[in-house]
Amino acid sequence: MALNRCRDTRRAGCWSQGRGNQLRERQQRSGRRLLRITGFRNPSQEFPMTTTVSTNPLRQRMIEDMQARKLGPHSQRSHIHACKRFAAFLKRSPETASADDVRLFQLHLVEQGISICNRNRIMTGVKFLLRVTLRRMDLVNEIYHIREPQKIPLVMSAVETKRLLAMAKDPRTHVLLALCYGCGLRAGEAVRLKVGDIDSAQRIIRIVQAKGRKDRHVMLPADVLELLRKWWKARLSFFDRDVPVQGRWLFPGRKRNDHITTRQLTRLFHETVAAAAIKKPVTLHTLRHSFATHLLEGGTDIRLIQALLGHDKLDTTARYTRVATGMIAGVESPIDGLSKAAAREAPKKRRKAKDMA
Numbered sequence: 001m002a003l004n005r006c007r008d009t010r011r012a013g014c015w016s017q018g019r020g021n022q023l024r025e026r027q028q029r030s031g032r033r034l035l036r037i038t039g040f041r042n043p044s045q046e047f048p049m050t051t052t053v054s055t056n057p058l059r060q061r062m063i064e065d066m067q068a069r070k071l072g073p074h075s076q077r078s079h080i081h082a083c084k085r086f087a088a089f090l091k092r093s094p095e096t097a098s099a100d101d102v103r104l105f106q107l108h109l110v111e112q113g114i115s116i117c118n119r120n121r122i123m124t125g126v127k128f129l130l131r132v133t134l135r136r137m138d139l140v141n142e143i144y145h146i147r148e149p150q151k152i153p154l155v156m157s158a159v160e161t162k163r164l165l166a167m168a169k170d171p172r173t174h175v176l177l178a179l180c181y182g183c184g185l186r187a188g189e190a191v192r193l194k195v196g197d198i199d200s201a202q203r204i205i206r207i208v209q210a211k212g213r214k215d216r217h218v219m220l221p222a223d224v225l226e227l228l229r230k231w232w233k234a235r236l237s238f239f240d241r242d243v244p245v246q247g248r249w250l251f252p253g254r255k256r257n258d259h260i261t262t263r264q265l266t267r268l269f270h271e272t273v274a275a276a277a278i279k280k281p282v283t284l285h286t287l288r289h290s291f292a293t294h295l296l297e298g299g300t301d302i303r304l305i306q307a308l309l310g311h312d313k314l315d316t317t318a319r320y321t322r323v324a325t326g327m328i329a330g331v332e333s334p335i336d337g338l339s340k341a342a343a344r345e346a347p348k349k350r351r352k353a354k355d356m357a
Contacts, residue, residue, distance in 0.1 A: 083125055187262040211310065
């Protein structure tokens, strides 16, 4: 029902009629029943595949299957949203889906104008439901993925990067952006750094359980180390003074014993971009692209760059060869060779003409 239970425990038998009367009036005017959906207390909680308040058994089975396979929280939320969309399209439980339903759903996604990336992500979640939870291999065979377009990463020049770092409004923003560019860190890796991850003696930073549940080491430049030391002196330790120093977050957030979020870091980045008057449509991940591209232009071996970035495949790192503008501009074109050859031939022709004369 749309009626709200009173919060006052002394009036447990009382029901608040105000909101309920408004909903009933809207229901009478529209001639259809309105369903009120309350929000989740935890923003990271998965959405159910149906609009019922109680947990759907199929949804619960799928969550257990994902947890048993150690899928990350982002992957779980993505799969749940995908299956919720599939169920909304069917207007019934996915357990009753047929091969035609899967085919029509894929056509529906195309008609909605969804990007190829999002379309493939949705079908990956549906495929998990059908293959793992429902064991419907006949329906899995109806799912296909579309090849995504290969786009060249956007890169900032060294001058633009220097201007960006110079316009950071405070020491925390400065050191965070310096870590993303100077060490090639992802946003999630930068905000989750702890004091114990910084090894100033060996000049390395330990990245713990990054993307793909992988650890790796990156270099610690002298300039970044100096910025970290300045930030540590200015950093407030009110919320984690009871935590051992090695276990403290380098960049504490608003909540006790928690780090700042990637959303906060992204907001700080765009504020700095606006202050630096950079017109390119850059994102925070552009700093990581710029890190790899500038290393490649500087002559660093591509396999070392692969290790620093944490890529499994060399092909992923090799795409930066397509955006290394310094290397591309330095390649001599065959048309330049034609003009040089003509210049070399001109003296020979003149000498031959003199000899004949």
